[in-house]
Amino acid sequence: MNTIKMNLEKLLKGYKSGWVGIAEDFSSVIVSGRNLKETRKKASKIKEKIYFFPAGETYSNYIG
Amino acid sequence: MKFSYSQLPGITSKVVLVPLVPLTFRYKNHDFATFALVDSGAVGAVISTVIADELGIKWREVPAMIGYTLSGEFRAHLVENIRVEIGDAEFLLSLNIVEGISPFRCVLGQRDLFKKAKVIFEGYKNQFEIIFKHN
Numbered sequence: 646m647n648t649i650k651m652n653l654e655k656l657l658k659g660y661k662s663g664w665v666g667i668a669e670d671f672s673s674v675i676v677s678g679r680n681l682k683e684t685r686k687k688a689s690k691i692k693e694k695i696y697f698f699p700a701g702e703t704y705s706n707y708i709g
Numbered sequence: 710m711k712f713s714y715s716q717l718p719g720i721t722s723k724v725v726l727v728p729l730v731p732l733t734f735r736y737k738n739h740d741f742a743t744f745a746l747v748d749s750g751a752v753g754a755v756i757s758t759v760i761a762d763e764l765g766i767k768w769r770e771v772p773a774m775i776g777y778t779l780s781g782e783f784r785a786h787l788v789e790n791i792r793v794e795i796g797d798a799e800f801l802l803s804l805n806i807v808e809g810i811s812p813f814r815c816v817l818g819q820r821d822l823f824k825k826a827k828v829i830f831e832g833y834k835n836q837f838e839i840i841f842k843h844n
Binding site: 648649650652695696697 | 710711712713715716717718719729731733741742743744759763811812813836
């Protein structure tokens, strides 16, 4: 069984704010925007499944 | 399904890795794909109001309840029968829509994912596995 690998630290490198859309295979960011609305609008023109995640957040509060 | 733990942006320590699972929420004619923290210490699923708005959930119309964590109180709105897809698996869950948390916040916990699947954490391999029940 293949392990699904993703590394948000690498994927979001260079994105300091806004939201990004990540490809279904988690290999790259394929769309980005200043906010979620803009990112979703751009993503609506792409048929591939896209996972949305904000950039530039403080993620350390994920850690308990 | 096996998933690697992920590093988080801005946290360069390779020691700090988290079990994030890609998923899609569906509610009425809305859907939103993102990543959720698989948290065996969480009672139930949590999303931010930002994600709830994207799903078209009228969470402001749901009475708020007060929840408690180690770091204090929070206001949450419980919404039931939200469809979630993880890989080929689908199930319904109840979501706590929590006010004032970071937009990316999305957590699956004991009342939802852990009732539907066996979850095996293999921290020494930096990976975890989700095996859904077939009933």
